[in-house]
Amino acid sequence: MSTTINQPIKLAISEAHHAKLREHLFPGDGLEAAAIVLCAQSAAHRYVVNQILLVEYVDCSERSPDRISWPGTAIEEAIDLAEAHALSVVLIHSHPGGLLAFSAIDDDSDREVMPALFEASESHLTRHGSAIMTSDGAICARLYDHQLMITPVSAVHLASDELLTWQASEQGSLLPTPMAFSTEMGRHLKHFTACVVGVSGTGSIVVEQLARLGFGRLILIDFDEIEFKNLNRILNATLDDARNSTAKVARFAAAIPTYRDDIEVLTLKASVATREAIELAGGGDVLFCCVDSFEGRQVCDRIAAAFLQPLFDVAVTIPTRQISGGIAVGDVCGRVDYVKPGGSTLADRGVYTAEALRREYLQQVAPNELTKQVAEGYIKDVAEEAPSVISLNMRAASDCVMEFIARAYPFRQEPNAKRARTQFSLAAGEEEFMGETDFSCVPNPYLGRGLIEPLLGMPRFAVSEANT
Template sequence: MKKDQAVHYQLRIAGKHYESLQQHLFPGDGKEAVAVALCGRYERDGISVLLTHKIELIPHDECERDALFVNWKTERIIPFLEEAEKHNLAILKIHSHPTGYPQFSKTDDQSDSELFTSVFGWCDYDGVHASAVMVPDGSIFGRVFTHDLRTFPIEKISVAGNVIKIFENKKAVEDDFSLRTRQAFGDETYNKLRQMKIGIIGCSGTGSPTIEQLVRLGVGTIVIVDPDTVEKKNLNRILNTTMEDAENSRFKTDVLYDSIGKIGLGTVVERYNVNLYDSREALETLIGCDVICGCVDSVDGRHLMSQLSNFYLVPYFDLGVRLDADGAGGIKAINASIHYIQPGCSTLFSRGLYNSQRLADEALRRQSPEDFAALEKQGYVHNANVDRPAVISINMQISSMAVNELLNRLHPFKDEDPENYARIMMDYTGGCIINQAEDEFEQDSAAAKWVGRGDCRPFLRMMELR
């Protein structure tokens, strides 16, 4: 970032970190408590985001605690300071205000000044560090400290957990077209949607109806990514496409961009006619999103989104539909799934959607089609990207279920807790829907090591993105 550029500060918290913090900061005795987080960073175009990477809960019995203050010894966080200095990471102090006091107190000002004077003494990097406060309802406010101990408010704090929380002071919006949405899901949910930025990867089968719904729900900004052009075989499932679009081989993103503009509901559209592996700019834009929806068939595309979600704490919905033909002009089976991936927990890999061999095969297919074709002919690789039947009615059904799942995680309305919907499986031919909870899946220990790590080299620790 340029030295004199105005900076907007944000904080993102992994859901599992948020739950641990909330339990520790409010043990039920009405006294303040404190914790420290080691944070990754994301800095681009006037935005500076801190991302919780590791947390240290300062034991209550090591503190002097009261309803209005907490005093604690900082020796316990020396390993965090050493790691922050080595890798240009940030320190976040977060404590509770059990009285609900909605701003920093004079006591906070003094203790923060002393702490961050020491922090900057440890860390040569002049990036900001931060202090935050959680109040009894779970909401958080915060501020950053610069190397000269100036403070600036954290404008947006989000939590990527079972429930997607966004703490942001913005004026409420009321639109005539949103009346039914507000009646169904509440003004608060609608205002969140209006302020959100959502990425959709893949603009065809499930992507097209997902985009349409998000626009009609009033989402403020959407980022659409797809490298392909409209073909005649797509016209049975991409909304707002025409035969003329197919004959002119128009990019799918361009067609949808034009149709959204004609709707006129105010949604801002950022479009990328690219494969994500070929565009750092598109990946950087997706990092800035509040939520990402993956509507792709490829294993390597899913893996890339899982990595980005984990490193930068962006909640990720993965949509998949499979229609298997019976070889006699009919359908043998129709299955679909929605996976909700929250950073630092189970992943598509640990859930068994793909394995290392499948990932390597698809990487070879993308990077060297000639070598892939030769190996495929010899039976050494598996081609997962074969054309399968796809129809709009099934795609729209699973897309609608995914969008409703997003709404449920913004403002829970189902009978069961959102944590019970980590995966929704639909067997359409069998006539059943099966829900699975996050704790039913194997946790991805490898991914957990990098949760919230943010900027590092190589980017996302993927050598091909260097």
């Protein structure tokens, strides 16, 4: 696996937690209010909001437009909850006046509270911090280590129907979101990390777009090697790659620096269903799922929830129909799902089911027990070693990346909420859209878990198994 350089600290929060905080911190009286945020790590440089504890207004000894005092008992309760999983305690309060920066009063408060917070914590490795929110929902935060050295949180991410990123200027104002497709958008993307799982027919085209759009860091995960049958649909793949069985991720790690000298590419030749892959994926700000297995999609679903990452899942298929004398193309289809943390998951949407996972597992370990293969390739009911599908893959991969752009740098005339799923039929020349409200959604127990053991709430990824 490629090594990584030091990254700026980032924080991610779910839509529900953000709404809860904003409602509490701005009750409408123009006075400061406070809460405590417990954060789990999803990587060494990235934190995710796991729990929120509200400080009741009546428990505060002072509330004014520019100052708040609240009891130490609230912090003691937070420390008790945090210790079980080494969570970070972040004290957050509102700035009704709109300053997205820490005031001198805030600095004085931290100098008094932070030493006591670390003294009460057992772990010297866990960082704690403070944060502020302005009435528009923007958040600015900073973390302290045990020596009370300050590290600013460079950006706070919220994946809702839009992908919001809050970065404060030195003057205490919010840096604006660039216009879609502008040069400034490319510069802005340099601060983002994208994780792509599956770097084959569709995934290779997604990676190529992300690299050329301007992402500053790419995490590429794929277990497979390049074969001759892949050469007609994997970008940058060569005959020498096929002869030498070059890893798909290695091909892109070598190709991207030939046209970008300001990008970091991390690669892992492994299944996403491994502890190493999950830990590496936790460093991404956004997750692109380009796999063709149900297990791969399930793991990506869990990763996105645990690490509070927006998930873009892409798939293509060519249904067939029986005609006299053989089989003909029935349709040419593609699908892109956007999953926001806390919204309907790929499981909720039926992209994979328990039965599909079971059948796929049996196909791997006991194929003779099944009468029909689960994964039938691009063209249904037709055995094709090297299907000529790069044009279809290009269309679907473009739709996938455009979905990301439309949410990070909004440009649509209709609300993004109506595009939780996009499906296209090239045979019929049609596109269909489904909104978030078109899917049922059950509570997600994996939301904001970060690296809490067992990873993704799945015992097979526990530390003991990884070390045996």
